[in-house]
Amino acid sequence: MSKAPARKNPTSTATTSETSASKAPRNKTPHTKTIVLFGASGGTGRAIVEQALARGHKVRGVERDPPHELSRHERFEALGGDLLEGGLEDVMEGADLVISAVGIGRDPQTLLRPPPLYSGGAVNIIRAMRKVGLERLVTISAAFADPEVNAPAWFKAATFPLDRIFRQMGDMERVLGVCEDIEWTAVRPGWLLDRGLTREYSVALDNLPSGTLRTRREDLAHFMLECAENGLHIRETPFIARSEGLTLESPPALIEELLPF
Numbered sequence: 001m002s003k004a005p006a007r008k009n010p011t012s013t014a015t016t017s018e019t020s021a022s023k024a025p026r027n028k029t030p031h032t033k034t035i036v037l038f039g040a041s042g043g044t045g046r047a048i049v050e051q052a053l054a055r056g057h058k059v060r061g062v063e064r065d066p067p068h069e070l071s072r073h074e075r076f077e078a079l080g081g082d083l084l085e086g087g088l089e090d091v092m093e094g095a096d097l098v099i100s101a102v103g104i105g106r107d108p109q110t111l112l113r114p115p116p117l118y119s120g121g122a123v124n125i126i127r128a129m130r131k132v133g134l135e136r137l138v139t140i141s142a143a144f145a146d147p148e149v150n151a152p153a154w155f156k157a158a159t160f161p162l163d164r165i166f167r168q169m170g171d172m173e174r175v176l177g178v179c180e181d182i183e184w185t186a187v188r189p190g191w192l193l194d195r196g197l198t199r200e201y202s203v204a205l206d207n208l209p210s211g212t213l214r215t216r217r218e219d220l221a222h223f224m225l226e227c228a229e230n231g232l233h234i235r236e237t238p239f240i241a242r243s244e245g246l247t248l249e250s251p252p253a254l255i256e257e258l259l260p261f
Helices: 043-054 108-112 119-132 153-158 160-177 217-230 251-258
Strands: 034-038 058-063 076-080 097-100 136-140 183-189 191-193 202-204 214-216 239-241
Touching: 034 043, 043 058, 043 217, 097 119, 097 217, 108 160, 119 136, 119 160, 136 160, 136 217, 153 160, 153 251, 160 183, 183 217, 191 217, 214 217, 214 239, 217 239
Parallel strands: 034 058, 034 097, 058 076, 097 136, 136 183, 183 239, 191 214
Antiparallel strands: 202 239
């Protein structure tokens, strides 16, 4: 089957590789899709469920323990599936695309030995996608999976305990990078923030957008759905963030959120 050429965000520019906040993708009216969503019960996953249903899509929320209480909407289906065990073909059969919003806990034991949800999970997702003939995958990575990311030295020091998780995200991106038959997008948000949807975020291809460090989960969900619906950033790792001001970006505020590990 021939592949469509990779499509970049049409508002990105060759000089800066950045989409300004005022030009972030806006909701369109896409055809209804059936989305397989891993990590549906997490903070970003819940935002994706809500926004995807509001856009008219069908969502299959997949967790090791089916998230039946997550939504009672008629277009939401809670299914069981384990990213680490694989065998995910049944939850993908008949769907249009896959979104992964999985996250790993920050308790000390997990930080020392994080399960391979990103790297191993990506392998199992791709294996199942190939078996059922799916091609489109949008997944969460992190800006800090890039060792050259433009972040303050104090922030890199404060997040050092998360290094194993960030490195695993980098491994996931390398797995995706050799999958020429999968139309993947690995989205790289900044430090996540639980605040409302703005749609006023910036997107860049080479690093965190200038003057930004944080990403609202609601905005991340919005951008991931835009990529999924409109074929944006195929086989790319776009950064997404927005300036939130000193109150939410100062060292004391962020370190307080990071603790305890």
